[in-house]
Amino acid sequence: MIIKLAAGTVRRRRGAFAGTFLTAFLAVALIAGSGLLLFSVLTAGPGADRFAAADAVVAGDRAVVLTTEQDKGDGEVKVKTKSERLTGAPALPAELVTAVAGTPGVATAVPDAAFPVAVDLGGVPVRAPDRAAVVAHGWASAALTPYELTQGAPPGPGGVVLDAALADGLRIGEAVRVTTRTGARDLRLVGVAAPATAEGVPGQAAVFVADAQVGELSGLAGPTAVGVRVAPGADAAAVVAGLQQRIGGAAAVHTGADKVTADLPGALPDYIGAISIFGFVLGITGFAAVFVLTGTVSLAIRQRLRELALLRTAGATPRQLRRMLSLEIAIVTLVAAAPALPVGVVVAHLVAARFRDLGAVPPQFTVALNVIVLIAAVVVGLLVTLLSTAVAAHRAVRIAPTQALRETVTASGGGRVLRVVVAAVLVAGAVAVLGLVPLGGVYGMGMGFVSSALLLCAVAALGPLAVGAVTAVVSRVVALSSVLGRIAAVMTRAESRRVVGVAIPLTLMFAINATMLIDGEILTRVTADQQAARTASATVRVAATNAPGLPLDVAGQVCELPAVTGSAATIGTRVIVDLGGKPEDYPAQGLQVSGEQALDLGVTAGSLDDLGRDGPDQATVAVSGPLAEERGWKIGDRPDFWLADGTRTPLTVVAVFENWRGFGDLVLPAELAARHDPRGLVGALYLRGEPGVAEAVHAEWPALAATDARDPRGGTADVQNQQAAWELMVVISIGFTAIAVVNTFAIATSARRSEFAGLRLIGATAPQLHRLLGLEALVTVAVALVLGCLITGGVVGTFSVAQDGQWRLFADPLRYLAMIGGVGFLGLVAAAVPARLVVRRRSLPGQA
Amino acid sequence: MVLVQQSRSAPPRDVVVLAEVSKSYPGRAAVRALDRVTVGFASGSFTAVMGPSGSGKSTLLHCAAGLDRPSEGRVLLAGQDISALREPKLTVVRRAHVGFVFQSFNLVDALSVWDNVLLPQRLAGKRPDEAWAREVLARVGLAGREKARPGELSGGQQQRVALARALAGRPEVIFGDEPTGALDLSTGREVLALLRRFVDEFGATVVMVTHDPAAAAWADRVVFLADGRLAGDLISPTAAQVSTRMVELTR
DSSP states (O other): OHHHHHHHHHHHTHHHHHHHHHHHHHHHHHHHHHHHHHHHHHTOOOOOOTTTTOSEEEEOOSEEEEEEEEEOSSSOEEEEEEEEEOSSOOOOOHHHHHHHHTSTTEEEEEEEOOEEOEEEETTEEEOOGGGOEEEEEEGGGGGGTTEEEEEEOOOOTTEEEEEHHHHTTOOTTOEEEEEETTEEEEEEEEEEEEEOSSSOOTTEEEEEEOGGGHHHHHOOSSOSEEEEEEOTTSOHHHHHHHHHHHHGGGOEEEEGGGGGGGSOGGGSOOOHHHHHHHHHHHHHHHHHHHHHHHHHHHHHHHTTHHHHHHHHHTTOOHHHHHHHHHHHHHHHHHHHHHHHHHHHHHHHHHHHHHHHHHTSSOTTOOOOOOHHHHHHHHHHHHHHHHHHHHHHHHHHTTOOGGGGGSSOOOOOOOOHHHHHHHHHHHHHHHHHHHHHSOTTSTTHHHHHHHHHHHHHHHHHHHTHHHHHHHHHHHHHHHHTTOHHHHHHHHHHHHTHHHHHHHHHHHHHHHHHHHHHHHHHHHHHHHHHHHHHHHHTTOSEEEEESSSSSBOHHHHHHHHTSTTEEEEEEEEEEEEEEEETTEEEEEEEEEEEEEESOOOOOOEEEEOGGGTTOSTTTTOEEEEEHHHHHHHTOOTTOOOEEEOTTOOEEEOEEEEEESOOTTTOSEEEEHHHHHHHSSSOOEEEEEEEESTTHHHHHHHHOTTEEEEETTOGGGSOHHHHHHHHHHHHHHHHHHHHHHHHHHHHHHHHHHTTHHHHHHHHHTTOOHHHHHHHHHHHHHHHHHHHHHHHHHHHHHHHHHHHHHHHSOOOSOSOHHHHHHHHHHHHHHHHHHHHHHHHHHSOTTOOGGGO | OOSSSSOTTSOOOEEEEEEEEEEEOTTOTTOEEEEEEEEEEETTOEEEEEOSTTSSHHHHHHHHHTSSOOSEEEEEETTEEOTTOOTTHHHHHHHHHEEEEESSOOOOTTSOHHHHHHHHHHHTTOOOOHHHHHHHHHHTTOTTOTTOOGGGSOHHHHHHHHHHHHHHTOOSEEEEESTTTTSOHHHHHHHHHHHHHHHHHHOOOEEEEOSOHHHHTTSSEEEEEETTEEEEEEESOOHHHHHHHHHHHHO
């Protein structure tokens, strides 16, 4: 009976459920889409197998793994293992290659030294399509794939063979320039090679040099991997076991799909950034979807109180009503999910395509369809609607049957204490997040979002209490305008629950999006400020136009130009730090300075002069303020670090510096960085000197560009990609929350039909009603914005203080006003349109 | 104190006149809700409109009150032809001359009793006559309840607020659409007695649609409708007479 009633209600009153349907549709579509994206990056393939022709590959560690044991007191020991991927690969000792070759059952052992190179022809970079990594090897490695010559001959000393993907437009016999960390060399193009396998090696373009020249070009002490072919007839598993036993813990044997991990990390697609972006996307859309859906469902139920009361008079028990409401919402959600899933898949594909273009995900990234993710999206949607129905229905179904006979139907308020307690807990949570988590670090943005989400939930939990208080103030201002203003003020004060229902989505829209945008702007601004402070004393910034950077020895020559009075060469690299059992990857720079100061890192303790002076191993480091504080490091401490190639080494802290944003948290001696970073090129060389220094550099090295050191475009492309991806996300988030706002206004307005008819009958004209509703919307929007600004102010202010100690409400007042104006305008339009549809200008009251 | 500023001694004139009024609804062209109805409602009189379900009594009221526009014919309200007027001008005319009491009280829950009573005048942009509003509220027995909210009042009290609101603007005519429909017997009688008193003591004009012969008996005159046409009337009716006529009409 209840099932029939529920199904019948949904079928007959499609209009009443349209709002819930639309919200459920959007929520499921967005959760499905972002779920698919996260699933796809998490399960993304490891990349192309360059070792297809090898049976096994021996390689050193490609990640730093830390294991901590924690005695939980009751005799139980909890073992935690955390790992962080390396960006480089360690060279294997020569004796290891001999040991591998000598293992019984091994037919051949091919050492493979993989190292990134940059190729240019007369200063013009030779790039592979789809941003594929350009990686060089000795010609012997060609057999591991295998690569086969399509033109020309194998490379001898001074010769080079290029991947067909690179050689497009080049002629055999031409001289190309190959830049590595050991220097730039002109090599003669002697041949073109291509993978002989069907799938090829997408994402990588190979450069082959003479095996004898590998050491000289790469600067590697040995191969980064050894490819193994098992002798015919030998038991592959036994050979692998024998290999592993023989080499011990020095390296690992990789077989099957795992062989890929033995490749150079930089040659493999990197999904780390994408995982955090898509994780964030899922977090934000998930939160917004749940929040909006809850609001819509409870609004829809409150508007049916009268009907519920009537059913109570007809003899329905609260239990039956609850079942009816749950069934209705389940039907609506499931019907909405059906079209939502394909839309979610399309959204995932569109976002993936856009992110590929932006470079925020590797070019070979594709969206994987997964039924479980799609089902999970529907289940989440269903759970949210059922739960919020249960909460909203809890009180509603207890409505006394006699209420049905009365003109005024009001749900009992109540739960004041509970509301305050829940809100207090949420606010305490937000304060804890803001106060305890270092917002200046990598988690700053995420924690900013979490705390504004918590504060939003607190406002929603307080509901009429919070909104009522602000409404009381705002409405009195509106009341001053006119008679209609007074009526609107009284109405919004009396109907604070309706104001809550409509204002909260607007508050959500403003708080979430403004927090994200302003936090991003503040970071950009603070980074730009620090960049300016760093480079204030430099005259020009020199960068290579033919390669990602210039070799350290070339940088040294540039610094010796007579016009140069001071220099600072920086080599971008990564360093892994042990954060109490958790290895964490930090951006770092190798630094080499000469003469007058050309780069001001804002040293607060110690001195950069001591960098690299600690004996021939140069085992010194300068640390950013936040990192030094977090780890408690003082000048003279000697903590362990892992350099880019996985070398574990203690470094003496010689300085603590402030201007680390957009630069790095750790500064090493340049030679140390160059020795251990696979790329090891000077990305930026800051020079101080007489006017004309730029011309002098360019005249000597045409491939080097000297630009004004204060040019803000000096940031890395990586950061810009992430920023673009971030903005795309905000656009999605704004779109969704805007639809939620429009939807809520439509639901709230259409439910007031009979109230409007009553007002028409006692003499209100349609334009008067439009004005009245506009004024009510003005109060609602103003309340929403006040609450939104309060939340944003708290979160952004704390975030900003954490960045540079300066309290900010916004980064740019005009943009802040534009955000407020935009959200406010949307709210007013969203209120005006349904008002005009429900109360038509020429409609007669008798027909209402 | 008089409700409408006119001499009591002058011969009664019709405040509302319907001349050859027909009403058909789009899509239901075959059925005429009103079929060439001509009727007038005299100033200072209490008229009940009766008829079986679907006889067109509500349509008659809506057309007479300017809540709906007739398909044909003319409607004169306080001497003004309103059949040609369009919204929102129609509302302005209606607001100036007409008061309403409905089965559902149509009070604004958010507003106090006092604000509800003055709302039509405020919407009209007039300065409300507060002394008169206070007197009307006292007459309907709600003195001192100005600050109450509709939700705190009983159904009968709410209908009396609606009645006070209808009277507060000194309308030429008050239209009632089953004003006692949602009330119990004794409360309904109180409301009818109030309407009667306003006609007798203040010279108010009341036109009321009802299906209850006992309610109709409070009127000076009962107009009967059947199938959209006039079906005679009764002057100074008794409940018994009205019942008999109704039974004949339904047969």
